[in-house]
Amino acid sequence: MTTLTEPVFRGQLLRRAYGSGNRTVYAVHNATATVWPGDRIAVTGASGSGKSTLLHLMAGLETPTSGNRSWPGLGRSPDRDPASIGVAFQAPSLLSPLNVVENVELPMLLKSYRRGRHASGRSPPWSTCM
Ligand SMILES: Nc1ncnc2c1ncn2[C@@H]1O[C@H](COP(=O)(O)OP(=O)(O)O)[C@@H](O)[C@H]1O
Numbered sequence: 001m002t003t004l005t006e007p008v009f010r011g012q013l014l015r016r017a018y019g020s021g022n023r024t025v026y027a028v029h030n031a032t033a034t035v036w037p038g039d040r041i042a043v044t045g046a047s048g049s050g051k052s053t054l055l056h057l058m059a060g061l062e063t064p065t066s067g068n069r070s071w072p073g074l075g076r077s078p079d080r081d082p083a084s085i086g087v088a089f090q091a092p093s094l095l096s097p098l099n100v101v102e103n104v105e106l107p108m109l110l111k112s113y114r115r116g117r118h119a120s121g122r123s124p125p126w127s128t129c130m
């Protein structure tokens, strides 16, 4: 349940690095942000400045290399899963061999496999599409 008195998202000193050693790229470097219910926010910057990575961190689609984040206003599931955040991707992200329902189901299936709910050892049903 959404609680209007708490932020939807809170992030402190978020970093997301790609690569390693002298090839490390910090897509996001020490970003701190609080988003309240009803906020309308524009993230602007040059191409490659980290906008998409920041949004992915805020939506729970990427894991920060360091820093803290939480979704206090979205309820308190045990793992603080921000499942109720929707993301409209910039690039096409639907799999054409799947119908609409299967495309919607796919992230849920991936999530349950990641959590080990399907320990059958079989290939997941969507694997032939990838
Ligand atoms: N998965 C990735 N692997 C390696 N580098 C990445 C990855 N995603 C983003 N980057 C790099 O991080 C930086 C920020 O990218 P991005 O968040 O897509 O910026 P923007 O959305 O502002 O264009 C860029 O230098 C980009 O090349």
Ligand SMILES: [Mg+2]
Pocket (backbone or CB within 6 Å): 051, 052, 053, 090
């Ligand atoms: Mg982008």
